[in-house]
Amino acid sequence: MPDRHPGFLSVMVPAVLIRALALAAAGAVFLLPLARSAPAAPAIGHFTLANGLEVVVIPDHRTPVVTHMLWYKVGSADEQPGKSGIAHFLEHLMFKGTAKNPAGRFSQAVATIGGQENAFTSTDYTGYFQRTSREYLKTLMEFEADRMTGLVLTDANVVPERSVILEERNMRVDNDPSARLSEQVAAALYLNHPYHHPTLGWRHEMETLNREDALAFYGRFYAPNNAVLVVAGDVTADEVKTLAEETYGRVERRGVFGPRVRPQEPEPIAARQVAFADPRVTQSSVQRSYLAPSAARAKPGEAEALDVLAHVLGSGSNSLLYRALVVDKRLATNAGAWYVETALDLSRFGVYATAATGVPLSKVEAALDEVIVAFLERGPDADELERAKSRMIADYVYAQDNQATLARMYGAALTTGLTVEDVLARPARLRAVTADAVREAARLYLDKRRSVTGYLVKDIKDAAPHEEKRS
Amino acid sequence: MPDRHPGFLSVMVPAVLIRALALAAAGAVFLLPLARSAPAAPAIGHFTLANGLEVVVIPDHRTPVVTHMLWYKVGSADEQPGKSGIAHFLEHLMFKGTAKNPAGRFSQAVATIGGQENAFTSTDYTGYFQRTSREYLKTLMEFEADRMTGLVLTDANVVPERSVILEERNMRVDNDPSARLSEQVAAALYLNHPYHHPTLGWRHEMETLNREDALAFYGRFYAPNNAVLVVAGDVTADEVKTLAEETYGRVERRGVFGPRVRPQEPEPIAARQVAFADPRVTQSSVQRSYLAPSAARAKPGEAEALDVLAHVLGSGSNSLLYRALVVDKRLATNAGAWYVETALDLSRFGVYATAATGVPLSKVEAALDEVIVAFLERGPDADELERAKSRMIADYVYAQDNQATLARMYGAALTTGLTVEDVLARPARLRAVTADAVREAARLYLDKRRSVTGYLVKDIKDAAPHEEKRS
Numbered sequence A, B: 001m002p003d004r005h006p007g008f009l010s011v012m013v014p015a016v017l018i019r020a021l022a023l024a025a026a027g028a029v030f031l032l033p034l035a036r037s038a039p040a041a042p043a044i045g046h047f048t049l050a051n052g053l054e055v056v057v058i059p060d061h062r063t064p065v066v067t068h069m070l071w072y073k074v075g076s077a078d079e080q081p082g083k084s085g086i087a088h089f090l091e092h093l094m095f096k097g098t099a100k101n102p103a104g105r106f107s108q109a110v111a112t113i114g115g116q117e118n119a120f121t122s123t124d125y126t127g128y129f130q131r132t133s134r135e136y137l138k139t140l141m142e143f144e145a146d147r148m149t150g151l152v153l154t155d156a157n158v159v160p161e162r163s164v165i166l167e168e169r170n171m172r173v174d175n176d177p178s179a180r181l182s183e184q185v186a187a188a189l190y191l192n193h194p195y196h197h198p199t200l201g202w203r204h205e206m207e208t209l210n211r212e213d214a215l216a217f218y219g220r221f222y223a224p225n226n227a228v229l230v231v232a233g234d235v236t237a238d239e240v241k242t243l244a245e246e247t248y249g250r251v252e253r254r255g256v257f258g259p260r261v262r263p264q265e266p267e268p269i270a271a272r273q274v275a276f277a278d279p280r281v282t283q284s285s286v287q288r289s290y291l292a293p294s295a296a297r298a299k300p301g302e303a304e305a306l307d308v309l310a311h312v313l314g315s316g317s318n319s320l321l322y323r324a325l326v327v328d329k330r331l332a333t334n335a336g337a338w339y340v341e342t343a344l345d346l347s348r349f350g351v352y353a354t355a356a357t358g359v360p361l362s363k364v365e366a367a368l369d370e371v372i373v374a375f376l377e378r379g380p381d382a383d384e385l386e387r388a389k390s391r392m393i394a395d396y397v398y399a400q401d402n403q404a405t406l407a408r409m410y411g412a413a414l415t416t417g418l419t420v421e422d423v424l425a426r427p428a429r430l431r432a433v434t435a436d437a438v439r440e441a442a443r444l445y446l447d448k449r450r451s452v453t454g455y456l457v458k459d460i461k462d463a464a465p466h467e468e469k470r471s
Helices: A086-093 A105-112 A134-149 A155-174 A177-189 A211-221 A237-246 A302-314 A320-328 A361-378 A382-399 A403-414 A420-431 A435-445 B086-093 B105-112 B134-149 B155-174 B177-189 B211-221 B237-246 B302-314 B320-328 B361-378 B382-399 B403-414 B420-431 B435-445
Strands: A017-020 A045-048 A054-059 A065-072 A116-121 A126-133 A227-233 A271-277 A285-292 A332-339 A347-355 A451-457 B017-020 B045-048 B054-059 B065-072 B116-121 B126-133 B227-233 B271-277 B285-292 B332-339 B347-355 B451-457
Touching: A045 A237, A054 A237, A054 A403, A065 A134, A065 A403, A086 A116, A086 A126, A086 A155, A086 A211, A105 A116, A105 A134, A126 A134, A126 A403, A134 A227, A134 A237, A155 A177, A155 A211, A177 A271, A177 A285, A177 A451, A227 A403, A285 A361, A285 A435, A302 A320, A302 A332, A302 A347, A302 A361, A302 A382, A302 A420, A302 A435, A320 A332, A320 A347, A320 A361, A332 A361, A347 A361, A361 A435, A361 A451, A382 A403, A382 A420, A382 A435, A403 A420, B045 B237, B054 B237, B054 B403, B065 B134, B065 B403, B086 B116, B086 B126, B086 B155, B086 B211, B105 B116, B105 B134, B126 B134, B126 B403, B134 B227, B134 B237, B155 B177, B155 B211, B177 B271, B177 B285, B177 B451, B227 B403, B285 B361, B285 B435, B302 B320, B302 B332, B302 B347, B302 B361, B302 B382, B302 B420, B302 B435, B320 B332, B320 B347, B320 B361, B332 B361, B347 B361, B361 B435, B361 B451, B382 B403, B382 B420, B382 B435, B403 B420
Parallel strands: A054 A227, A271 A451, B054 B227, B271 B451
Antiparallel strands: A017 A116, A045 A054, A065 A126, A065 A227, A116 A126, A271 B271, A285 A347, A285 A451, A332 A347, B017 B116, B045 B054, B065 B126, B065 B227, B116 B126, B285 B347, B285 B451, B332 B347
16 A cells, blocks of 8 residues: 555555555454553664665564564666666565575465565665564564575566556556546656656556566665665664674675766746546546655755645644635635655655535635645744644654554665654754744745646546636 | 747747858858759669668759768667756767867868858757768768767867857757747656657756766767768769768778667646746747657658648648637737657647737637637648648658758658658658548547647746636
8 A cells, every 4th residue: 555644645645655465364462562651762773784784773672573674775766767667566576486485485484473564665765574573583584685686587477477567557546547647747747857757657668577677677776785674673783783694694795886866857947737537536636746855855954844834734624724625615625735755856745635516626726825825925823833843743753653664764764865863853853843944945845836736627627727816 | 040840939849959060151152053943853862881871862963062961860869867968968079079180170171161061969860961062072971980980078178068058058948938938848748758858958967967978978879870871962872872981881880779769658648737937928828739649650641641730720821720819819929830740759749829918828728729629620621631732742842952951851751760762752641631631630639638738928827727618
């Protein structure tokens, strides 16, 4: 399942594709005994093996469970032109086995010991994770280290898997009008940067991906010195270090990985609009994406200000957009805003609204714009600012409660240009956000020239954007 | 100067960049004694040297002049991501001299003998041409063959030339609002194909292009087996063959050049709009580009039908768009249509109109759409069809009169997937176009889901696209 922003349509989220492979039996209590006491900030372990593998250890001794994640610093934005989808295809193919561990053995082992496993691909990273009882950590590491170099692909196991990813695209995008529109919005938003192509890939290119493509991508990007290991759970940094050296440590460093340089965007200068009509659409909606800096690319404090901005404007039923469009004016059945902080390059800020039955989309968009224009004038008031900050800091604290969420926080940070310190500093940085900083971020980035507005309608005749008032 | 479609704003034409380097003194009569008698169809010579260089000879014995053009099958769509502009930059750098002929010697020789020279870069090809008195043909070939492999670049000659291309971008695009909009329209139109990036390059990438980039591009693409020599003028095919073997024939074949495969577009599904505001705009205008097949990619007869369609809809003051918008309704000061037939991959069909003073752009676009919708219903009438075809065939015949135009016709065809036979067959193919074929082409390709509509305005408030009527 894709990542979800709270209260937000799944289709507008960043393209992180996750698949649950072998879910443990529901209700296996020993796996999920969520302790509700407020956890202390963990003492993070952070070191690098001789072969370049970066390791992060997040001790969490509440239960005898470990979460083991291996993150590669490669995603769909690192694909070469014409090969869209190869990062995600390789993620699937990583389950096809090695000489030492033939297809299925790794997954079966995880299932046998009552574990869970998952894999995910985004624009910037590809990750593999398992969660098991703590005593199996070394086993997980042995399996994962083995497939870092030992993958065996044949046409016999590659070709059928290609049908699987095509079917996945069918299900997730082609049969979902809002996902199709989101793909078009991203393609129109990024004029030059590879974020313009979908992580799943364009269908016509996916159809041509083959064994050689997968092995070339694997050979180029899968190496200990291009990966980050994140282990969270009932372990110490020293234990993890020893185990990692005995397993991953035996994999040789390969290639040289400098800064990840992708084609960058020209200065955005023109507002864009995309209309997509599909007879399956039951409620029209409007979504707008603005180019906005990611945490890795922002000036100090700016990403946190954008984050607060998204919360004030559009997170939950108390947000400005929801109150104005849904509660007060009854023009929409949903409305909100979001910001993707985690990205190696230029990221996105979004707003959206779903029209109430019978309300023209032009009216909904006009109301949405009114909220933004008013906000640019006044910024957040003291109460709005404090509520948003408190809630976000609380969210951060609650996230410590979930081992996998916590591990993902670090993995995503370290594969998108951030550091362990950046993750730890988040509450303090949120606390420091001022009303002026939020308003300034809104003024800088909620500029239509940086944006693409998408209209999702049943009939193209309903897609007419609203006529703006002349001054 | 960029290529111009008759009566069309310079900014919407395909990105062919030509530079006149050493113009001969105006009025040098011996160079341009345009014979006005209708020329016979020339007997084209067409052969390939042992090293793979393809040669086309177009005899034209009216005056003792030759036009010598060397075309490389490489353009901006062959650039690697992040290096936009390198094809055009290299075109400039090709004048920096070789070990044998230091900088300036070639151009000076052409100027001394009273010749002209030019170079041009498009998305699909890069060309170099000279026109001189016939006795200098071998000299031209020697110079051109020498710089096919002998180019010497140093930081001292590369870095200042980079300032030249940046200034060229300033002049042609950055200081021209309509050119900026056209760049944005193309970028939004092509979601995956490299036609989405400008031939001049994105400024921020041009700024980083260096000697190594230029030499890598040169080494990869400049080879006799990736080039087409076109010689038009007072020569025979046998003479040219002998001279070409003595000059170009000495350059060794290099590399292997198969079909040029670029990332292709996904099926277009969503109408897009781009608004660009600039205080320098004096008259608002609207332009729309639709994805349409090039001659090389179209089904038989389809490209000619699109060409006729562009003429009927929007070529000249008797066209449907001009008559409706400018003459009858007085909403616009100009209106028209165009089609780019010559492209290796998916090409474009365009319509445009410039608003009359005080007329809202939404009204102009609505009128433009009305003309298109009516045309989709009825197609061209017999008179419109015949007039367009006659005029286009006449244009083709008149083009034979101009040696350089004729040579360009063949060079562009052979570097974009067409053949000598395709060029020769044009009048017959135009004659065969039926009203049904034109209407069918319009129905297939004038579909908004295949299009981007661009709005050029002084103030963004004037950019609101028109509200479409609800059925």
